Amino acid sequence: MNATGFSTWKGTWKEGDGTISTETDTLKNAFYSYASRFEGAKGASPEELLAAAHAGCFNQAIVNNFGMMGLKADMVNTSVSVEMGLDEENTPAITKLFVTVAARVPGISQKQFSYCADRARLRCSIAKALKCEIGMSATLVEA
Template sequence: MIVNSGSARWEGGLKDGKGALSTKSGALSNQPYGFNTRFEGLPGTNPEELIGAAHAACFSMALSMILQEAGISNVKIETTSEIGLAKTDDGFAIKTAHLNTRIWGDGDKAVIEDCARKAEKGCPVSKVLNAEITMDVTVA
């Protein structure tokens, strides 16, 4: 089993507190986050943004494998994942993850779209999200 990790430090209350997060690889090191970066759009990151980046990256890698197995060549994939955070009766919950992917490749468009649907359901991050996951596909 491959194990990777991220870490976070938080000081203070919810609205006046500040945090920093890091990844095991060092790609992120003491990246600031807080209430204002999560709910007010100020500079810094937030958990949903990071989940979106992870989801887009995982999906794109899974799709490249599935396209290769289907014989699609000259592949280029650009993907975003929009993570929807909503207020619920007991706080907040991630309710949606919407993939938007644009795919270039030499092969049948219907086959490419089918491969994208397989990757949507099959990538490990899609599997871990307990949210409605949707997607728009554009084959260029």
């Protein structure tokens, strides 16, 4: 299976704007600009979309890990924050991702949960594609 994203852009880096879309029409012509990426203005950002993709990928990875132990999650809520900074050439770069996960998994121990969360943090397909540090906070919610 291949996934495809699209983007259009017109104008300069700081004064132009564009759209971001997915082949499946899940996201269609979402507006983005320099200001929406780096200054908190209204609009999308590629980094926000990466964060959402990573959260979804992580959730499937962690529940797969639970399943390999014969366990089933009642709930998994995950957010991923993307930290932007400057690289060694003083250009914008993703410097860190941070995963925050809370899950309710009947019958799981803290040790098993930590193992599953850390394995998902390192092994989900989005994490494997990234070269930056991926931090995490994992919380097991009691039933």
